[in-house]
Amino acid sequence: MSLHLYDTWTRSLREFTPLQPGEVGLYTCGPTVYDYQHIGNYRTFLFEDGLKRVLRLNGLKVNHVMNITDVGHLVSDGDDGEDKMEKGSRRTGKTAWDIAALYTESFVGDLKLLGIDFPTTLCKATDNIPEQIAFIEEIEKKGYTYITSDGVYFDTAKQQSYGYLGRLDIKGLQAGARVDLGEKRNATDYALWKFSKPEDKRQMEWDAPWGRGFPGWHIECSAMAHKYLGEYFDIHCGGEDHITVHHTNEISQSEAAYGSRLSNYWMHGYFLLTNDAKMSKSAGEFLRVQLLIDKGYDPIAYRYLCLTAHYRTQMTFSWESLDAAQIALDRLRLNIHSMGAPGSQPNAEYVAKFMDKLNDDLNFPQALALTFEVSKSDLPNAEKKATLLKFDEAFGLGFASWQPKEVDVPENVRTVADARWAARNAKDWAEADRLRGELTALGWTMKDGKDAYTLTKL
């Protein structure tokens, strides 16, 4: 079957047709670099990476743009909270610019650890301030803005189409608003430009026609997407939480400025839950990729775990499920490694089946199930391996380059192991068992092979 993707805009599966034959313009909302990213954030980035890989397997060239939000993202509600960068700066004693650099670097490192393909363009909000100002001017020219004492706002009441993506019930929102409107005219109005407060000396601020200040959060994505991908491109992705506010406002801005809903398809990755609640930065404790490594997991095991659930369902994270993923991954790796050299051609029938699964809105769980079917099939090893390596172009688990770990065995352990191997070969079972006990005490497990033994750390 041809590629079908679920589009939040229509709330339905749509056959994917690129606007330009053979090419895809893809914008994915990137991180806000005021803190580390947690593995829940990466679930969305992994989903987007899977999407890219499937687009490529369908013969499409992907032009991928991702933003780095390094200014303007407010800590709390109603457009009157503190800038996250400035807050992070106060917390750590570093400058806002240093904070941005530090966490951007951490983010890029994590992408590598997780095998996530780098975007074609990774752009920072602070590098594109003039573009954002120009975008706001365009919206202003069209008559959708008003100015309050603290900033320039978008008047959503003037936009008939406002809120379609989120299927927002505007009246219900007005009535149930949990945040004080302040000077805003409508609950759904949002800031385009925020003025620096005279009493706060901001580290990040710029001159603009309306006054010195900094851009609102939503404008950066609209402005940079416009700059790098044009007024209307193929796919825009983000987390499920962006449906009702961030993406709704991005669309609102673009419709006001250019009469475009910005992207043909809108796709959203669903949350990772821990203890049946979403993982969040603001709620305190969160899991970083580095913590997984510290606990002895391979980050790719987390990537594998994410493949076992469909991107449009919330996934429950637990150490138990990560254990299961790590074990399954290790077995698969070893199994594939033991198949020897891959053949020149994958099995066409299995690859066709595989593409059917992926083209059905990225059904990675079923694609993974098929992987085990192939692995157990009667195909010759060379063809089997070629097939599984082909599958891995979508999974990104790195089967082709994987090698069993070389373990450094201390000399004293090696000596005992050699002695036990000799005793075993001499059929001195009592001595062999005694020496095995000694190895256990040293923290090693000895496995007897046909012609040699292997040692693994407990």
Next chain:
RNA sequence: GGCGGGUUAGCAAAGAGGUUAUGCAGCGGAUUGCAAAUCCGUUUAGAACGGUUCGAUUCCGUUACCCGCCUCCA
């Protein structure tokens, strides 16, 4: 309060109106001096109630519980 989604075996998680999801764990067997690893086989399902149907875990309705968004958020 408004809007949306979910409830599948010990855990995680798919598809499908009737035919094994899958992985991990468990159990049985082969193998092994004993193990480990591996291989083979296999037990546990679909919130509750009602409806449609020859047949529903799958479609419809009601109830219960859970989660998300509406506020910074992947």
